[in-house]
Amino acid sequence: MxxxxxxxxxxxxxxxxTQIARLGRxxxxxxxxxxxxxxxxxxxxxxxxxSILLNGxxxxxxxxxxLLLYLASRAQHLNEVILPALTEGKIILCDRFTDATVxxxxxxxxxxxxxxxxxxxxxxxxxQPHLTILLDIDVPCGLARLAGRGKIDRLDRExxxxxxxxRRGYLRLAKAEPRRIVVISSKDDPDRVASKIEEAVDAYxx
Ligand code: TMP
Numbered sequence: 001m002x003x004x005x006x007x008x009x010x011x012x013x014x015x016x017x018t019q020i021a022r023l024g025r026x027x028x029x030x031x032x033x034x035x036x037x038x039x040x041x042x043x044x045x046x047x048x049x050x051s052i053l054l055n056g057x058x059x060x061x062x063x064x065x066x067l068l069l070y071l072a073s074r075a076q077h078l079n080e081v082i083l084p085a086l087t088e089g090k091i092i093l094c095d096r097f098t099d100a101t102v103x104x105x106x107x108x109x110x111x112x113x114x115x116x117x118x119x120x121x122x123x124x125x126x127x128q129p130h131l132t133i134l135l136d137i138d139v140p141c142g143l144a145r146l147a148g149r150g151k152i153d154r155l156d157r158e159x160x161x162x163x164x165x166x167r168r169g170y171l172r173l174a175k176a177e178p179r180r181i182v183v184i185s186s187k188d189d190p191d192r193v194a195s196k197i198e199e200a201v202d203a204y205x206x
Contacts, residue, residue: 002089004205005082005127007097010135011167012156013142015186015193019135020093022194023201027091032205035085038095040073043080049073054153063109067116070101071123078124091205098124099132099173099181104155107169108162131204133197134174135186139163 008016020036027034041050049069052058074097085092098120106116137145139160146156174181182200186193 001083001086003086004091005086005094005130006092006201006204007094007099007129007132008135009096009099009103009132009170009181010186011137011139011142011163011170013145014135014137015145015190016095016135018190019133019186019193019197020095022190023197024093026194026198027093027201033088033090034093035081035090036093036095037077037081039077039097039100040070042073042077042094045076046073049076054155056153056157063105063111066109067101067105067111067119070105071119074098074101074120074123078127082127094129097129097132099129099134099170102173103166103169107165107172108158129180131201132181133200134170134181134183135193136167136171136183137186139167141187 008020010016024034024036039046040053041047049072053061053066053069053073082092082094101120102113102116105111106113143156143160143163146152171183174183184193184196184200188196
């Protein structure tokens, strides 16, 4: 396929949204066709699934229900958005993908990693990101940024130890796949973080 599939990952409050928008502008200025999208969501059906997943009232949601909803959103996103954009040669900047499922549902919810990985492969037809930017920040800093935003959803309400397990899970994945997953500290000022991301993406594309 002609395009490039770049994903962004990190704990809550790691600054993904800001940095994806900045990288999108940077790449467009250089003349690349860019598509920015996110999970869960990215399609009309996926957005409906997203609102179920993030609804603070859905406290009764079982971990397996949650896993399958993330994967349902992904299957739709893959067919409707990601695969067509890759075929058209676009650079896709996607806010979260399979790594988020492995980490949140595997390391966070403790669903056996073997099951999570198998189901992820089914939902994504085995597609892996070409490059993943992992924005790393310590949990208190990330949560403090969230609190500053004033809007807390079902997952943001999890305990510190849940978020710490997520961070550890991400760093473990990065250690296992150092060529695909580039870890960038997002504690620095946003301009420095943006230039480190641009450096990593330039090195990958060239
Ligand atoms: P966001 O806040 O980055 O938009 O992500 C929404 C929430 O969904 C976030 O708490 C992480 C969580 N999530 C999972 O638990 N599993 C997944 O597979 C994905 C894509 C997100």
